[in-house]
Amino acid sequence: MSASERDAVRSLLKEVATHTSRISAAIDQVHETVLEAVSSPTVGSTGQFPDLQESVCTTLDTLVMEGSPIYGLGFIADPVHTSSNSDPQWWYREQNGRGLRRLVVGTDPGRLDFYDYSETPWYLTTLNDDSLHVTSPYVDYCGTNSYIVTMSRRMQVQGSLLGICGADIVVGELQACLQTHILALPRPSSVVDDDGAVIATNSAEFLGANRPLDLLREREYPVPGLPWRLIVPSVRKASRSKTAT
Amino acid sequence: MLEHPAQSGNPRLGHLAFVPLDDAVKGNVIARRLTERIALGLLADGTQLPSEADLAAQFSVSTVTLREALAELRSLGLVETRRGRGGGSFVKAPGDNATGLLTRELSELSIDGLRDLRDVKCVVSGGAAALAAARARGIALPRLRALALKVQDQTTSAGLVRADCRFHIEVAAAARSERLTQAEMLLQLEAAPLLWLAKSPALTPERAASEHLAISDAIASGDPELARSTAEAHVLSAMNHVIELRMSMEGDPNVRV
Known part of the structure; x- marks a missing residue:
C-alpha cells in the first residue's frame, strides 16, 4: 500500500469517527438529560418525561453548524411506559432551510400512518444491551421518508426500560462528508456495515447496494466504535469489477 | 382521467391524504380523494380537517376551489362544518353507505x-420487488414476511387497504429508494381502495396474502427476476378485476355521448 493510500485510509477513518463520535455524544447527552430528570424526586414522581425541546434543538443546531450529517435527534418513550407526554420527543432538520421540526408520527394503530416503532430495526436491535447500536440504511417511510441510518441506545432505570435515545444520519450526507477521502482510494472502495450494506463508496455501482466480499483481494479496516468496515481492493491494477447485489 | 399528483415535495405517509395536486386538477378530484379516504375509514369519524386556508395550501388550490370540494363532501354527508369556537370541518363516517360511495368513485374513473x-403500478411494484430482492438483508426479511400475511387478518375494508398498502410500501422501502417508496405510496393509495371495493372472488384476503407471501419469499431468496414477475402478476390480476368491474358499469367520463 502506498503512503498516499495509507493517508487516505487514515483520514477517512478519522472523518467517520469524528462524525459518529459527535453524534453518539449527542445521544449520550439526551440520555443523561432524561435520566437525570426521571431520577430527581420532583420530576420523577410525576411519571412524566422532561421537555427536551431546548436541549435537543441546541445540540442539533450546533452539530449542523459543524457540518454534521445528523438528521434528527431525540428520545422515544417505550410504549409500555406510557405517560401523558409520551409522544416522541424527536426533532429533525427540514429538507429546505435550516429550521428544525418536531417529528409527528401516527399514534393510532387503526390508521395508515401508524408508526409502530416497536417493529422498527432501530428499536428491536437496541433492546438487548446498553451499547450504542446502528441500523442498516433504510427508508424511514413512516417518519421522515428519508434514506437514513439510526444510531440508538436504550435507557433503563433499575432494570426496566424507559425508552430509546437516538439520532438519524442521512446516508447521502455521510457519503458527501467522506467523498474527498474515499475518492483518493482505489476503486471500488466502500464503507459497509455488518450486513454488507454500502454506507459510502467511490463506485456508483455500489451506491445503495450491498458489497460482495472477496477476502482474497481486499483489505478491511474496522471503523472505530461502529460495526462498519472500510473495504479497499488490494490489487490495484488487477482489481476486477464485481457486480453489486 | 385519473388524477396525477404532483411529484414535487416530499410527502410522508401521514400526509398523503393532502398531497399537493397540480393546478389543472379541480375541486372534484380533491372531493374524490377525501371521499375515498373517509369511505375507507382512513380518515376516522370525528377527525377535524385542517382549516380551509391550510387545506387549500396543502392541495395547492385556491380557497374557492377548496370550498367547492368541501361543499361536495357536505352534500354527500361526509363532512360536517361547525361554526364558532372549536368549529371547523369534521369527518363523518358514512357507515353502511361506504361501498356505494366507492362504487360511485369508480364509475367516475375512465377505463383507460x-x-x-x-401499467404504472406493475412497473413500479415489479421494479421495487426486483431491487428489494437484490438488496434486502437481515431483519428486513422476516418483517416483510410478517407484513405479507397481515392482509388475511383484516375484517374491515379499511384494514385490508392498510395492510395491503403497508406491504407494498415496505417492499419499495426495502429497495432503499426514497423516490420509489413515494411513488409506490401514491400509486398504492390510488389503487388499493379500488381493489378492495371490487370484492372479487379472485381477490380475497387469503389470495392476496398468499401472493404477498410469494413476493416476499422471492425477495428473501435474492432472486430479482422471480420477485419482479411475482409482483407484476399480483398487480395485474388484481387490477384487471377492477378494470372488469369498471367495464361492467355504464358510461365513461372520457366518452361524451
Whole structure:
C-alpha cells in the first residue's frame, strides 16, 4: 500500500469517527438529560418525561453548524411506559432551510400512518444491551421518508426500560462528508456495515447496494466504535469489477 | 382521467391524504380523494380537517376551489362544518353507505385511466420487488414476511387497504429508494381502495396474502427476476378485476355521448 493510500485510509477513518463520535455524544447527552430528570424526586414522581425541546434543538443546531450529517435527534418513550407526554420527543432538520421540526408520527394503530416503532430495526436491535447500536440504511417511510441510518441506545432505570435515545444520519450526507477521502482510494472502495450494506463508496455501482466480499483481494479496516468496515481492493491494477447485489 | 399528483415535495405517509395536486386538477378530484379516504375509514369519524386556508395550501388550490370540494363532501354527508369556537370541518363516517360511495368513485374513473394506473403500478411494484430482492438483508426479511400475511387478518375494508398498502410500501422501502417508496405510496393509495371495493372472488384476503407471501419469499431468496414477475402478476390480476368491474358499469367520463 502506498503512503498516499495509507493517508487516505487514515483520514477517512478519522472523518467517520469524528462524525459518529459527535453524534453518539449527542445521544449520550439526551440520555443523561432524561435520566437525570426521571431520577430527581420532583420530576420523577410525576411519571412524566422532561421537555427536551431546548436541549435537543441546541445540540442539533450546533452539530449542523459543524457540518454534521445528523438528521434528527431525540428520545422515544417505550410504549409500555406510557405517560401523558409520551409522544416522541424527536426533532429533525427540514429538507429546505435550516429550521428544525418536531417529528409527528401516527399514534393510532387503526390508521395508515401508524408508526409502530416497536417493529422498527432501530428499536428491536437496541433492546438487548446498553451499547450504542446502528441500523442498516433504510427508508424511514413512516417518519421522515428519508434514506437514513439510526444510531440508538436504550435507557433503563433499575432494570426496566424507559425508552430509546437516538439520532438519524442521512446516508447521502455521510457519503458527501467522506467523498474527498474515499475518492483518493482505489476503486471500488466502500464503507459497509455488518450486513454488507454500502454506507459510502467511490463506485456508483455500489451506491445503495450491498458489497460482495472477496477476502482474497481486499483489505478491511474496522471503523472505530461502529460495526462498519472500510473495504479497499488490494490489487490495484488487477482489481476486477464485481457486480453489486 | 385519473388524477396525477404532483411529484414535487416530499410527502410522508401521514400526509398523503393532502398531497399537493397540480393546478389543472379541480375541486372534484380533491372531493374524490377525501371521499375515498373517509369511505375507507382512513380518515376516522370525528377527525377535524385542517382549516380551509391550510387545506387549500396543502392541495395547492385556491380557497374557492377548496370550498367547492368541501361543499361536495357536505352534500354527500361526509363532512360536517361547525361554526364558532372549536368549529371547523369534521369527518363523518358514512357507515353502511361506504361501498356505494366507492362504487360511485369508480364509475367516475375512465377505463383507460385505470389501465394506465395498472401499467404504472406493475412497473413500479415489479421494479421495487426486483431491487428489494437484490438488496434486502437481515431483519428486513422476516418483517416483510410478517407484513405479507397481515392482509388475511383484516375484517374491515379499511384494514385490508392498510395492510395491503403497508406491504407494498415496505417492499419499495426495502429497495432503499426514497423516490420509489413515494411513488409506490401514491400509486398504492390510488389503487388499493379500488381493489378492495371490487370484492372479487379472485381477490380475497387469503389470495392476496398468499401472493404477498410469494413476493416476499422471492425477495428473501435474492432472486430479482422471480420477485419482479411475482409482483407484476399480483398487480395485474388484481387490477384487471377492477378494470372488469369498471367495464361492467355504464358510461365513461372520457366518452361524451
